[in-house]
Amino acid sequence: MTFNANIKLLRQRRKLTQDHVSGELGISRSTLNSYENGSVQNPTLEMLLAFSKYFRVSIDTLVKLDLSKLSEFQLGELERGHDVYVTGARLRVIATTVDSNNKENIEVVPIKAKAGYQNGFADPEFIQKLPTFQLPILFGDRKYRMFQISGDSMMPIPDKSWVIGEYVENFMILKMVLPMCC
Numbered sequence: 001m002t003f004n005a006n007i008k009l010l011r012q013r014r015k016l017t018q019d020h021v022s023g024e025l026g027i028s029r030s031t032l033n034s035y036e037n038g039s040v041q042n043p044t045l046e047m048l049l050a051f052s053k054y055f056r057v058s059i060d061t062l063v064k065l066d067l068s069k070l071s072e073f074q075l076g077e078l079e080r081g082h083d084v085y086v087t088g089a090r091l092r093v094i095a096t097t098v099d100s101n102n103k104e105n106i107e108v109v110p111i112k113a114k115a116g117y118q119n120g121f122a123d124p125e126f127i128q129k130l131p132t133f134q135l136p137i138l139f140g141d142r143k144y145r146m147f148q149i150s151g152d153s154m155m156p157i158p159d160k161s162w163v164i165g166e167y168v169e170n171f172m173i174l175k176m177v178l179p180m181c182c
Helices: 003-013 018-025 029-037 045-055 059-064 072-079 084-090 111-120 124-128
Strands: 106-109 144-148 162-166
Touching (some): 003 029, 003 059, 018 029, 018 045, 111 124, 111 144
Parallel strands (some): 106 144
Antiparallel strands (some): 144 162
């Protein structure tokens, strides 16, 4: 069961002590320690609900997923309340790649790949074939993709320019921002 490791990971990512979390949950520090180190193999339903509510993560996520295998972007999404088991009905899947340190890559979608992108953005095999890079100046907890534009689709940006876009959960909140041009 990954529950034990998951609650420890979530606590540590938030830089919380066992004393603090156990106090918030109304249990002793030694009880929390027993959960985290795996001494308690079958937590009660009440404890599962308490941990789920405290970390704002579904019980399914706590017991079914190994959170240590998620990328930094995926963990960030989870921590921002985008748990697919909780919000899941209208799930959009976006495939992604990571480097050897589990950091999100920026996938490059050149004009040649643009035609297949609309169908392939959720296909790990399609995404894996795209070139990738990273920019240290961008936020590490977000997902980016780079596209080459063609024609006058993004005026005043010139034809064949490259633009980097950020994945957003709710595209209804977007507003147009025009770049400063020469």
